[in-house]
Structure formats: structure tokens, C-alpha cells
Amino acid sequence: MRSFSESTRQQALAYLELYPKKEAALLPVLHLAQKEFGFIDDDAEVAVAELMGISPISVREVSNFYFMYHHHPIGKYHFQVCHNISCSIMGAETILGHLKKRWGIGNGERTADGRFSIERVECLACCDRGPALLVNQTLHTDLTPEKIDEIIETLR
Amino acid sequence: MLELTINDRVVQVPDGLNVLQAAKHVGVEIPHFCYHPGLSVAGSCRMCQVEIEQGGRKRIDLSCSNAAVDGMIVRTNTPAVVKAVKGVLEFLLMNHPIDCPICDDAGECKLQNYYMLHGLYDSRLNVEKWHKPKVHPVGPTVVLDCERCVLCSRCVRFCDEIWGERQLGIFGHGSNEKLINYPGRELDNPYSGNVVDLCPVGALLDKDFRFQRRVWYLKSVKSICPLCSRGCNIYLHYDVDHDYQRPGRRIQRIKPRVNPDVNRWWICDRGRYGYSFIDAATRTKTPRLLGKDADWNYALQKAAELITTTQKQHGPGSISALIAPTASNEDAFMALRLFRERLNIPQISSDIPSSEKLTADQLLLTDDPYSNRRGFQDLGLGPADGGMNAEEIINAVKAGQIKGLIVVGTDLESLVGKQVESITGKLDWLIVGASQENQLWNRATVGLPLAVYAEYPGTFTNVKGMVQKFEKAVEPLGQALPQWQVWHKLAGHLGADWRFDDARAVFKALSAGKPDYESLNWHATFGVDKGCYPDNW
Known part of the structure; x- marks a missing residue:
């Protein structure tokens, strides 16, 4: 069983006030839950459902629909590699391949030490500077395997 | 009323309909999966697209989520509409397994029917289809095939709304x-079984009907659910010509029949799946005399002799009858005519406690498991009609005041438990009318095998006082007879000369002077239909 910290709880309740129908607050509340718990599992869904007074089924329908909610633990550093057309032309698959090889994990997986995870994502709105990568909230562009290694070194 | 143009035809429809309903009202079927009149509008399947022209502007739009408006011009068959609908259908079929030969819904599947209408193309998919859970036991009575599902959300909305x-x-x-x-x-x-009716494809299926029959072999009659006093309108789907799985299974399934005043589109699972008693191995099939099979004439002759002798020796009050209000109005009428009017038996009760306790719910189920208590009351066989109630009759039996007892449609377990000897030991004779072998059957002096509601036509009066007719689906098993016919014959053996040719004649006699009964149109429900689900919205 998961429960929200008091501050997150207050924030979520504030979101509920913003909309005429409480269901409308589900997306921001799910983001809050993801921030708090790291990912959205069954327990997190139930916690969100209880907080909002809706069915866990409604919560799951939404959290399953959107790819930006994770259902498994992600790494401390979550590497989101764009694979849309501009980045692909500029070598996104090489970047992905380099990460996978370096850590020995696949897309959507996490290293055993829990530090890193990889996810292939849609456009990061940097088509002019591909390949692009989002590490948590930090954007990195014009990537090469060497540049990737440098980024990883700074994350030690 | 409002006036609109549908496919170049100017038509008038009632207010408050959407375009899809308005078109259906004038005989134009618009293909759809997610729309159902009993549920909220989802607009998710995109199949019901039509061309709507308003104020000189045309658009392709959904017919389920647009209200029919005065002056609207609707076209369901333009090339643009057909192209849009075909496109939707191709997407829906893209990952569909197309396992129609083994699908129980084949023959009543919207996807199949619309493919006949709009498809007839080859699949353009050249990669593996997506695979999803199959034969998933989604609930105790329903099985789910996620691959067949078209995601119309009717079942979701049913549970929700x-x-x-x-x-x-x-x-x-x-x-x-x-x-x-x-x-x-x-x-x-x-009420989970309703999702099977709602499912427009073969994704949600009844476990008890799975692989039992091809639906096009089913025949259907209009009937009334006998399992509580609500009187939900149902179809009995039956087939006696194709035994695939269970020989002797005649009734294949029960489907709700739309009645806005009683059950709308729904029935409960208790009624839907509670038909096995009709073809049960425990059905009584032959008249019995002292524990041995006998023929009707002999058994009834003996019964008549027992009744006459006891009445002569001990007076009319030495006999009593207990008749459960599960029987039809015709049955009750004939019982009263024989026992009360002809034989002057003073103590006749239908007031038998049910051994099954029901709790009413918010939808349809009532707390009374007897289908025709109200009809018995209307005919003068209710608890308020003077005399002793069932418990008092049983006490009178135990006290030796009653020498002969007629028990119909109950095993008396709710009154005497398993201690049948406590009454049989006190009686000179016991006449038992039953459709199922029960604890009284083999102890009866005379046993009369009775037909069940699916085996003869008749009427029930529901808890609201509505008189509703049920039709005959199949022949009575063995030598079983409708209860009213048994009393009719027994009356003959007692010297009466009654001429009731059929249930209708009985109904006519019993309805005289009762406006609620006289207004029933006996022939309105008549006829055998194809069993493929006809209320298929």
C-alpha cells in the first residue's frame, strides 16, 4: 500500500479544485504520483484512485494509455532517446545501440544497480540538432557515442 | 414530431431521437457497434458515420451523437460515407482473428454482417497480427476473447451505468x-450476462452456451422468466435437432426481450442461467401410483377414488391442497375450479414459504421467488382469501384433522424440513404434483408429473399486476402434462364435463370481468422465430 506525503496530497487536492470534473485532474495527479513513487504500479493507481474518489479502473485506463507514465522502476538517470525521423537520420539508432551495449540492457530496461535506464521516445522537438536525448529533465543534442560517454561520466 | 430527409426520403420522426434512432425509426439501419439505446453515447466505434447536411453545409459526422433536427438532410449511402465506414471496418478487422467458424457469435455478429455489407475485400495486412488474451475467464459466467473485441465499451458502460x-x-x-x-x-x-447480449462481436460469450449450438439452428419463442415475481420478458432459445455436446439439452439459452415497462433490455444472471431445471435428469416423466409407474387414466382414476372416499367418510374439510404460486394463472384457475368449486375443499393455500431466500436488488430482482403470487391473489388463491395458511394446514395434518393432502409445486421442505414422515404418517393419502422429483415424489400415493413453463403456453401476473403471456417452446418431457390439464382430466374422472380445449379457453374463462386480464392480446406473442438474437441493437 502506498500513500502520498502530505505536501503531495495537498498539491493533488489543489489540482482537483481546478476543474469542473475531478476526472480532469487525473493526468497532473498521475504525474505527481510518478514523481513521488518513481513509477505507477497497481498500488500507486489505487492510491490515486482513493485520493480522487474514482475507480482504480479509471486510473489504469488513463495511466496505461499514455507512454510517459512508467509502470516499472526507472533508473536514477532515465535516458530518453528520440527515434523520430530527423534523429534517426542523424544516427539515433547508433546512440541507442551504444547505450544498450555499454550497460547490457534493452529498451525499457534498467541497469542492475538502478542508476540508468533507457527508453526510446517520440520527438523531443530538437529536430535541427539531432540525435537528441533527454536525461531526466536535461536535454542533450548533436550526440555522438563519445559525447554520450562524456555525459555519463558527469553523472557519476 | 419533426421532419427530416433521410436518403432523399422526407420522413417524420418523434422528437428526442438521435440521427441513428431516427433512421432506424423509418427503416434505415445505420451500421454501429458502440451505440446502444440503453447506455450512454460513447461515439467510439466510428462506424455510424453519415453525411449530415444542415444550413446548406455538409459534413461527415456520427449519427449516434447528433440529435435529429428539423430540416436536417441525412445520407447514409454516399460514396464518401461508404468510404469512411469501409475504412473504419478495415481497421477493426486488422487485428481481428477471423475465427468465425469456431465463434459462438457467428451468425449474430455485427462485424460479420458489416463485412458482408461493406467489406468483401482482402486483408492488406502483411505482418503478424497482434495477439491478446484468449479464453480469458473474465467472470464466473462469461468468457472473454480480447482478440475479437472491437473496443466498443458497451460492456464497460453497462457495468458502470x-x-x-x-x-x-x-x-x-x-x-x-x-x-x-x-x-x-x-x-x-x-447482471453480468447482459454484456454478452451487448457485445456486438464474439468477444464476450456465455460459458454455458460456448460450443453448444450454431445460433442459426436455434428457434425462439417469447416467454416470461419464472424465477422471481418481476416477470422479465425473455426469449427461450431452443433446439432439439442438433446435439453436439449435451444430449437432452433442449433449452439452449435465455435472452432478454425488450419491455420498457418491465425489464428494458436486461435480465439478471439468475434468470438467464437458471434454465437447467427444464431439462434436468430429475424431471418427473411418468405418473406414479404407490411408488410405481402408472398411466394417466389409472393414476387419475385412483386419485378421484381417494378424494371421493375420504370426502364421504370425513367430509369435505378432511382434504386440503397446497399449491405453490409458481404455476400459471390457468393452472390456478383450474385448481380453484376443481378443488374449491367442485369439491368444496375449504382449505386451499398458496402461502408456502419459499426455501430460497431472495434479496431484492436495485435493478430487477425482487425478494419473491414465486413468479405468480399476484396472479394467485387476483384469482382468489392468495393468503388474504380466508382460511388457513400453509403452516396451519400442516399443523392440521399433524393433528390428524386432515386425511388427504394435495401438494403441488413444492417439496414442503420450508415447512417440515426433511421430516416428511411427520405428515405422511398422519395422512391416508398424499397426491403430489411436481415437475421435479423431490422428497415427496416417491412417498406420494399418487404422483402427477407436471410440465414446466417452457412446455405449455400460459400467463403469469407480475409483482406490478401486469398480465404477461409465455409461449410453449418444447413438448412436455415424457408424459408430463400442464397442471391445468391434469386438473381438467381429474375433474372428468370426478364426473365433471368441462370443455376447455386449450390454455386460451382457460384464460378466457379466468379473465372474464377482470380488465387487466381481458386486455391481454393472446395472439400478440404467438409464433416461433429464428433464435439469432433479434433485439440486436
């Missing part, structure tokens, strides 16, 4: 989207 509890959800995204129960929750509400 009609039953009032979310039990199913549509999870995932894109081609991987699937309808399923939430982990740890089941589709276990007492």
Missing part, C-alpha cells in the same frame, strides 16, 4: 489496447 460498479476497463494504447477486468476484480455482478 446500469449495474453501478466499474468492473471492466479498456487498457493500453493503439493496437495493444484491450478490454479486460482489473487485476483481482471479476465481472461478477448479478
Whole structure:
């Protein structure tokens, strides 16, 4: 069983006030839950459902629909590699391949030490500077395997 | 009324309809999956697109979510509409397994029918189809095939809006989207079978009908559910010509019949799946005399002799009758005519406690498991009609005041438990009318095998006082007879000369002077239909 910290709880309740129908607050509340718990599992869904007074089924329908909610633990550093057309032309698959090889994990997986995870994502709105990568909230562009290694070194 | 143009035809329709309903009202069927008149509008399947022209502007739009408006011009068959609908259909069929030969819904499947209408193309898919859970036990009575599902959400909305509890959800995204129960929750509400009717394809199916019959072999009659006092309108789907799985299974399934005043589109699972007693191995098939099979004439002759002798020796009050109000109005009428009017038996009761306790719910189920208590009351066989109630009659039997007892449609377990000897030991004779072998059957002096509601036409009066007719689906098993016919014959053996040719004649006699009964149109429900689900919205 998961429960929200008091501050997150207050924030979520504030979101509920913003909309005429409480269901409308589900997306921001799910983001809050993801921030708090790291990912959205069954327990997190139930916690969100209880907080909002809706069915866990409604919560799951939404959290399953959107790819930006994770259902498994992600790494401390979550590497989101764009694979849309501009980045692909500029070598996104090489970047992905380099990460996978370096850590020995696949897309959507996490290293055993829990530090890193990889996810292939849609456009990061940097088509002019591909390949692009989002590490948590930090954007990195014009990537090469060497540049990737440098980024990883700074994350030690 | 408002006036609009549908496919170049100027038509008038009632107010308050959407375009899809308005078109149906004038005989134009618009293909659709997600729309159902008993549920909210979802607009998710996109099949019901039509061309709508208003104020000189044309658009392709959904007919389910647009209200019919005065002056609207609707076209359902333009090339643009056909192209749009075909496109939707191709997407829906893209990952569909097309396993129609082994699908129980084949023959009453919207996807199949619309493919005949709009498809007839080859699949353009050259990669593997998505695979999803199959034969998933989504609930105790329903099985789910996620691959066949078209995600119309009718079942989700049913649980949500009609039953009032979310039990199913549509999870995932894109081609991987699937309808399923939430982990740890089941589709276990007492109305779960309705999702099978609602499902426009073969995704949700009755476990008890799976692989039993091809639906086009089914025949159907209009009937009334006998399992509580609500009197839900049903279809009995039966087939006696194709035994695939269970020989002797004649009634194949029960489907709700739309009646806005009683059950709308729904029935409960208790009624839907509670038909096995009709073809049960425990059905009584032959008249019995002192524990041995006998023929009708001999058994009834003996019964007549017993009644006459006892009445002569001990007076009319030495006999009593207990008749459960599960029987039809015709049965009750004939019983009264024989026992009360002809034989002057003073103590006749239908006031038998049920051994099954029902709890009424918010939808249809009542707390009274007897289908015709109200009809018995109307005919003068209710608890308020003077005399002793069933318990007092049993006490009179135990006290030795009653020498002969006629018991119909009950095993008396609710009154005497398993201690049948406590009454049989006190009686000179016991006449038992039953459709199922029960604890009294083999102890009866005379046993009269009775037909069940699916085996003869008749009427029930429901808890609201509505008189409703049920039709005959199949022949009575063995030598069983409708209860009214048994009393009719017995009356003959007692010297009466009654001429009731059929149930209708009995009904006519019993309805005289009762406006609620006289207004019933006996022939309105008549006829055998194809069993493929006809109320298919």
C-alpha cells in the first residue's frame, strides 16, 4: 500500500479544485504520483484512485494509455532517446545501440544497480540538432557515442 | 414530431431521437457497434458515420451523437460515407482473428454482417497480427476473447451505468489496447450476462452456451422468466435437432426481450442461467401410483377414488391442497375450479414459504421467488382469501384433522424440513404434483408429473399486476402434462364435463370481468422465430 506525503496530497487536492470534473485532474495527479513513487504500479493507481474518489479502473485506463507514465522502476538517470525521423537520420539508432551495449540492457530496461535506464521516445522537438536525448529533465543534442560517454561520466 | 430527409426520403420522426434512432425509426439501419439505446453515447466505434447536411453545409459526422433536427438532410449511402465506414471496418478487422467458424457469435455478429455489407475485400495486412488474451475467464459466467473485441465499451458502460460498479476497463494504447477486468476484480455482478447480449462481436460469450449450438439452428419463442415475481420478458432459445455436446439439452439459452415497462433490455444472471431445471435428469416423466409407474387414466382414476372416499367418510374439510404460486394463472384457475368449486375443499393455500431466500436488488430482482403470487391473489388463491395458511394446514395434518393432502409445486421442505414422515404418517393419502422429483415424489400415493413453463403456453401476473403471456417452446418431457390439464382430466374422472380445449379457453374463462386480464392480446406473442438474437441493437 502506498500513500502520498502530505505536501503531495495537498498539491493533488489543489489540482482537483481546478476543474469542473475531478476526472480532469487525473493526468497532473498521475504525474505527481510518478514523481513521488518513481513509477505507477497497481498500488500507486489505487492510491490515486482513493485520493480522487474514482475507480482504480479509471486510473489504469488513463495511466496505461499514455507512454510517459512508467509502470516499472526507472533508473536514477532515465535516458530518453528520440527515434523520430530527423534523429534517426542523424544516427539515433547508433546512440541507442551504444547505450544498450555499454550497460547490457534493452529498451525499457534498467541497469542492475538502478542508476540508468533507457527508453526510446517520440520527438523531443530538437529536430535541427539531432540525435537528441533527454536525461531526466536535461536535454542533450548533436550526440555522438563519445559525447554520450562524456555525459555519463558527469553523472557519476 | 419533426421532419427530416433521410436518403432523399422526407420522413417524420418523434422528437428526442438521435440521427441513428431516427433512421432506424423509418427503416434505415445505420451500421454501429458502440451505440446502444440503453447506455450512454460513447461515439467510439466510428462506424455510424453519415453525411449530415444542415444550413446548406455538409459534413461527415456520427449519427449516434447528433440529435435529429428539423430540416436536417441525412445520407447514409454516399460514396464518401461508404468510404469512411469501409475504412473504419478495415481497421477493426486488422487485428481481428477471423475465427468465425469456431465463434459462438457467428451468425449474430455485427462485424460479420458489416463485412458482408461493406467489406468483401482482402486483408492488406502483411505482418503478424497482434495477439491478446484468449479464453480469458473474465467472470464466473462469461468468457472473454480480447482478440475479437472491437473496443466498443458497451460492456464497460453497462457495468458502470446500469449495474453501478466499474468492473471492466479498456487498457493500453493503439493496437495493444484491450478490454479486460482489473487485476483481482471479476465481472461478477448479478447482471453480468447482459454484456454478452451487448457485445456486438464474439468477444464476450456465455460459458454455458460456448460450443453448444450454431445460433442459426436455434428457434425462439417469447416467454416470461419464472424465477422471481418481476416477470422479465425473455426469449427461450431452443433446439432439439442438433446435439453436439449435451444430449437432452433442449433449452439452449435465455435472452432478454425488450419491455420498457418491465425489464428494458436486461435480465439478471439468475434468470438467464437458471434454465437447467427444464431439462434436468430429475424431471418427473411418468405418473406414479404407490411408488410405481402408472398411466394417466389409472393414476387419475385412483386419485378421484381417494378424494371421493375420504370426502364421504370425513367430509369435505378432511382434504386440503397446497399449491405453490409458481404455476400459471390457468393452472390456478383450474385448481380453484376443481378443488374449491367442485369439491368444496375449504382449505386451499398458496402461502408456502419459499426455501430460497431472495434479496431484492436495485435493478430487477425482487425478494419473491414465486413468479405468480399476484396472479394467485387476483384469482382468489392468495393468503388474504380466508382460511388457513400453509403452516396451519400442516399443523392440521399433524393433528390428524386432515386425511388427504394435495401438494403441488413444492417439496414442503420450508415447512417440515426433511421430516416428511411427520405428515405422511398422519395422512391416508398424499397426491403430489411436481415437475421435479423431490422428497415427496416417491412417498406420494399418487404422483402427477407436471410440465414446466417452457412446455405449455400460459400467463403469469407480475409483482406490478401486469398480465404477461409465455409461449410453449418444447413438448412436455415424457408424459408430463400442464397442471391445468391434469386438473381438467381429474375433474372428468370426478364426473365433471368441462370443455376447455386449450390454455386460451382457460384464460378466457379466468379473465372474464377482470380488465387487466381481458386486455391481454393472446395472439400478440404467438409464433416461433429464428433464435439469432433479434433485439440486436
